[in-house]
Amino acid sequence: MSDQVGNSQATNPLAWVNGSDAPEKSSLDLGFMALSDCASLVVAATQGFAQPYGLTLNLKRQSSWAGLRDKLVSGELDAAHSLYGLIYAVHLGIGGVAPTDMAVLMGLNQNGQGINLSQGLQQQGVTSPEALERKVHQSRTKLTFAQTFPTGTHAMWLYYWLASQGIHPLRDVESVVVPPPQMVAHLQAGRIDGLCVGEPWCASAVQQNQGFTLATSQAIWPDHPEKVLGCTQAFVEQYPNTARVLVMAVLEASRFIDDSIENRRSTAQLLSAGDYLDAPLDCIEPRLLGLYNDGLGNHWQDAHALRFHAGGEVNLPYLSDGMWFMTQFRRWGLLREDPDYLAVARQVQQLDIYRQAATAVGVAAWGEEMRSSQLIDGKVWDGSDPAAYARSFRLHALADDVVRHALR
């Protein structure tokens, strides 16, 4: 990896003098939330994937996304399992924190989130998108939906899905923020009517007879971007070699998880431990293997279930993935003006580091910058005209003064 030398020279003269591409920092604190999609970090840290690179990964479970964000920005965490939208919101200074330059090192997973409705709605026969739309527009009291962070992926999936069914997410329903592991308790207490969250918490709600899964996130966007390995730009600049070997270790762990069904089963067992998800195996394992039971009697093997690697397609930090979240911030009035979508994405998505790491561990997918997808409403997103895309939706809040409302 002689092409590293030029990079390191700018930021760490010593590394260049020593001709070393060893990590500048040998022990890293990694934040994560108790969700099935943190798997690659847990596997990398506990199963000896980082040691050969001279790296020790210390896992630090966080109790809320806001707390994780604050520790990431303050430097108490070196890097973290993060929502795509969380990294971009901090970078753009949305949501009550001063803007801090942030970095997406790699994607950690695609798919595997869900929208559930409560048992109460189920008993009233609200078990289809059409029934929900009628219920929302006919009743006087607004239904309350929970997501996990105001600018996070779950808020964006919830908004996108509701809007695709003709429900305005900021006017027709109330939305509240609840940390993922507390979702089921809130359903049980009747404080919320629906939710959007990552697994295993949708499956857990179904298992505990607290409602049903109305839509999976992969039904909104098959193979959508979800969690990323995020850090500050300052971390990347100060520790470029560390960032690269961290990506290498997590890439190898991701490949290992997706390698066989036995490896996935063992991953589910590991995740269920008290230190990680602290949830029963039978809530975690089925959907980690793609086996869905929606709680309405439907069972299926999902073609776009949670995945961690797919030859690197999952992990490549596509510019178009990063830009999509900005288009949705714009659509819902979280951004009052268009940012320079492409320039911001280029700054945040660490394509160079990813390419070096992917090449070093023999992962094929690293060449593309954009990808094309068709979402649930039939629209195609390929990253080509983000400003026009953000304006192209029938339901939106482009000009509304809803920022405060949505950020509550």
Add this chain to the structure above:
Amino acid sequence: MLRILLINDTPRKVGRLKSALTEAGFEVIDESGLIIDLPARVETVRPDVILIDTESPGRDVMEQVVLVSRDQPRPIVMFTDEHDPGVMRQAIKSGVSAYIVEGIQAQRLQPILDVAMARFESDQALRAQLIARDQQLAERKRIELAKGLLMKMKDCNEEQAYTLMRRQAMSRQQKLIQVAEQIIAMSELLG
């Protein structure tokens, strides 16, 4: 408010440091002469910083400093009349964060303490990184050893051996190093 433990290793009954600290608005939570078990004292008093006032740091003082640095690491500032560079070097090596010769002035105390605390923090961080590096290397060697044993036992290749070890570790909610140790122990038993 900074919690200060003051060690008065001078023949004076009330050390000159105490009055300077009081004048500068610091609160001394505990003051004593040189005691035999300083780490124990530190554990009880839980100071943020330790100040040692000594005319010339002898072997006993240095020994206590070494013990504190090992068992109850804290920033230690030494005020002394001793000019000898050899003694100063010895003190820094023992774990003193700042070595101040003569002239205790109240207005200089705050910056001296600030520097000592900052120096201490960066030393601690470096130490933690070194310990992590040593442990990594040791664990890596044990894992390699276990992998080799397993390859022989199972007649499999390197990648298969790693996969077997990892699956075993994960399904028992353990780390790879734990399974490696079990394989090594088992092999010694059957040896």
